[in-house]
Amino acid sequence: MTWTANSGLATLVILFLWRVDEIAEACSCSPAHPQQAFCNSDVVIKAKVVGRHAVDVGNDIYGNPVKQIKYDLKQIKMFKGPTQDFDAMYTPPISALCGVTLENDGKEYLITGKLETDGTMHVTLCDFIHPWEALSATQKKSLTQRYEMGCDCKITRCTSIPCMISGPAECLWTDWVIERTVNGGQAKHFACVKRSDDSCAWYRGEASPKKDFLDIEDP
Known part of the structure; x- marks a missing residue:
């Protein structure tokens, strides 16, 4: 087989497109009724976002730092969860990894999420996160x-x-x-x-x- 610049470029393009497609398919969630989201969650709160920044949460198996987005919260009401108030939640850094993007604009949200063993709250696109004013x-x-x-x-x-x-x-x-x-x-x-x-x-x-x-x- 003869290797040429064009064939090499074609291979790189195919690999790139495969990788993009792989990332795009990485986050997949089955739609849930709000009641299912409530029942399947460890934490359900009404809160507003007051800050957002990237943080290191450890290293992957190769020793590379793992980043997540930390949202600082002002909890308004708890509907389900432990007695503690939550002043923060964590989510993956990009939507392809099911990361959630919220604005620090004073808007109140209903947020459902999972409670980790260290007591922190984590959320993804598979959770039910909805503007409070849009709820019936x-x-x-x-x-x-x-x-x-x-x-x-x-x-x-x-x-x-x-x-x-x-x-x-x-x-x-x-x-x-x-x-x-x-x-x-x-x-x-x-x-x-x-x-x-x-x-x-x-x-x-x-x-x-x-x-x-x-x-x-x-x-």
Whole structure:
């Protein structure tokens, strides 16, 4: 085989494109209903960003420093987590690694994240991080009680018709097939709550559900 400058350049281009594609595919998350995000998180808080800077958090297996972005926070309210207040959270430095980008503009956010063994809070693009003002009244209300009532339920996302549930303790999430968005009516206005017979059903409304409710109720 004869090696030429052109073939070498072509090989480099292919390797470059492969690497870019690999990075682009590095962060992949399955959409989650806000209730799933709440139930699967160690920490759920309302907070605003007051600072942002890169920090070293150790070394990789080759001895190179590993950087993350540290967001300084002003915690406003805790909905789930330990008794401590969180004044910071950490995220990967780029979106290809699922890093989160937030602005230090005084905006309040609902933030869900994972608690590390050293007590620090870490977040990625796979977590539910949403401007507080963009949340519906039902979503805000559900953070204090209703979402937790359904953590034993399973929310199954429907991606194409037909779709179905496999048991009575599941709720079928159909926002994508009906509205072509994961931020549709069920995400904004419904919670999947366990009933007295241990089955689960969607519940709509700001009032707490009755103990033995049978059907979906309107506000």
